[in-house]
Amino acid sequence: MSVKIGDVSYKDRIDKGIENEFMRQAVSSAQGRFRTGRLSQAEELGNWEDWRQLGSEIRTHTLENIDYYLQQLSDQVARRGGNVFFAETAEEANDYIENVVKKKQAKKVVKSKSMVTEEIGLNHCLENIGAEVVESDLGEWILQLDEDPPSHIVTPALHKNKEQIRETFAQKRGYDKSDDPEELAAFAREQLRKDFLSADIGITGCNFAIAESGAITLVTNEGNARMATALPDTQITVMGMERIVPTWEDMEVLVSLLTRAAVGQKLTSYVTSYTGARLEDEIDGPDDYHLVIVDNGRSKILGTEFQSALHCIRCAACINVCPVYRHVGGHAYNSIYPGPIGAVLTPLLDGYEDHKELPYASSLCAACTEACPVKIPLHEQLIRHREIIVEQEKKSPVAEKVMMKGFAKWASNPAAYKLSTKMARTALKPWTRDGNIENGPGPLKGWTDVRDFPAPPKQSFRTWWSNRQKEGKA
């Protein structure tokens, strides 16, 4: 896999999402729970806006000095016995990791949830060289067994119900019990425990790398990341280059924001910070440690109006409040990064050609911007994308261009504009029934497919106003 998931057209993806009743019900109920959790945590703190401000200042400072902090991080990791590889592209990252796997003659790799390894398509590369790759996050494991892409960045299997999961376990792993979530999870525990114990290499992502210390912080509830970092002798961390903070103190603030914004928890069950290779006489942890720092298109975002998109801490709060996401689901975005942050990031990482519809898949309601714990102006960045698509990429439809040229002429010419306020009623008369238009022409058609459009009134405001002025006010 890469950023892009498949080749289905935008319209077909939207229709498929809207028709998927189960998925929409699941997403809607999940959004409701996420919303309640996030809001109650914010309310309990009482000064959530201060926390957001702090989060935003930490991210801004870090990104503005990212070269310095990555240098410090890599020095510290090396000092603590780790290897650090800076990968400008997905290929470079995959090649390096493949080499480690080959050198270790590793047969089994156990992974904990990582978006960046989805992004670079790591699993596929490792499987191609004969390694068995096991995803250990429960949601990711379900998707891996079913060969299905994630639809959410925190709860990747949100679109699946327990009957479907039972079926997958039965077909792929001979599961013969009920669809009770506890039983399903117990089965996963038993199956994956064997994998953790027998894996040669553990691969994880990274929530926050602490520059001053070289520590990698992982935030999980299941404990799979702890397993993957404690048991195998070789360990590889893959991090998007922006997943860095200066100090423990900054990490602490961002973790507090992340767990509250993501799932409404004060902290997740496990927040684990590990540094380099294990120390002398330690049993747990790797004796061979590698940190792979991935650019893969991120550096191009630095110094642009989109820089703050790199502030993202992957909490999915924007996804959880987005009404568009609620109705179409994650797969409609055709990107491993769905929702508002996906609509912003995907064209930046993977180009406009395959993703030019995404910035328009938003009513610009700004719920995302309001929810973001690090204050990324998401809906404004969607408008910036639209400007680029129109003015630089020239990918907007011809009819729209003509309409907008017409708009500019109309709205900059008071006489023409005034005339239209008088003529609108007459112009729409052929389609008007009972004061409304139920089957509109041209651009009105999309509107009247789902709702009525009101016809202009007999007396326009301007007529009323000028009569009133003549009469010396009513």
Place this chain on the structure above:
Amino acid sequence: MAIHNRDTFLSNLAANLGRPRRMDGVERPTYSVQPQYDVLNGYSTDDLISVLQEQCNVIHTDFIHTNRDGLSNVLMDTIARYEGKSIIASNDKRNQVYGLDDIYSRLDQELDVHIWDHSLGEANQRIAEQADVGISFSDITLAESATVTLLNNKDNGRSISLLPKTYIAIIPKDTLVPRMTQAAKQLHEADAQGVDVPSCVSFVSGPSNSADIEMNLIVGVHGPIKATYIVVD
């Protein structure tokens, strides 16, 4: 250890930022707001224990408050409740201070008690994996989130709080702080003074859980299925 491709990579970042590469002299700014210090500010240790107790309900963790004299009974009761036949515990200096050494030798007559012993190598992990109960001390306890901070080392393996079916944290009262802020500050100051932080710092808040199946909370996935905190005066 090796660092590969760093200079070209970081120079490219600096170029995109439109300035020369920054190799030193970057200071963290004083942020305009610092709300993290206000949380539970001015709470006494007893107040913090109440906060901890309340949060334990939220995270499905049993909470027991006792003193050193009561610890022995409380611990044995908890192990019995967990139907613990095999136990793995950290080799902590505090085992002696809190009388756990005695308790463990008494328990070892009926049960299978293993104290982490790095000289046995990976056998420790295998024992932990088979154990019913893991027991270790909290080094810094965060009241707000009901979190035990475990500074793992050669005598206190990461596996103890991870692989057994259940987990018991012994929480000395004086390890209580309001929240993660204070733990982070200690670690930050250690780094600033050139003291190496542990190879693994685990912030553990209750048993493992997941909401990956239809958003239903499942307690106990990869890590322990149950957890008890014992606060000791």
Place this chain on the structure above:
Amino acid sequence: MKVSLFITCVSDIIFADVGKNTVEILERVGCEVDFPAAQTCCGQPAYNSGYLQEAKKSMKQMMRAFKDSKYVVGPSGSCVGMLKEYPAVFKGDPEWEEAANDLANKSFEITQFLVDVLGVTDLGSTFKGKVTYHPSCHMTRVLGVKDAPQTLLNNVKGVDFVELPVKEDCCGFGGTFAVKNPAISGEMVKEKSQHVSETNAEYLVGGDMGCLMNIGGRMRREGKNVKVVHITEILNTQEKGGGIA
């Protein structure tokens, strides 16, 4: 106090009553209202669609039209919110930067103007009926006006107020979004219509005709009997004994 009415193009063309009510309310609280006839559209349809050059033409016309105004007051959180974006759009433009700042600083949404500028929270209005309120996205999240409409509504006698479930959710209008992504927009407005029905309200009140046109159009299509009214209509109803004339 001299106030210029910014009617917004939607009300200029379709919802004449919104303009009338806004004028009458402003006069009732002692303002001297004028209507700069050269005003057109705030530019939002083009701006939100990525047509910045086209949007700027429209914006410049608005800056010309309101050049001499002391206050500019409009019955739409969204359109006034657009005026507040002008400084960002014209930043560094020697010819227009000052005018953009000026217009942004003196522009207010009607309920915001009444409550925050004039300090008026009770217009002495009476309106009998079961009422629910949709707080539009741009009014609350872009312009930041969250309390003023509710404060004014609370002081209208006779109103039986019922809270709209998940009121902060977008109705699916989104300007050109409704035309460019009709399927998604349609699902959003269906959901909003459902939430309105759950309140059993007779009136749905809002502060933005774009949203109300969308929700009202959907409810009419579904044959629902809920009346959709702009907040100025409620605020401008005095002792007439219920409902709107």
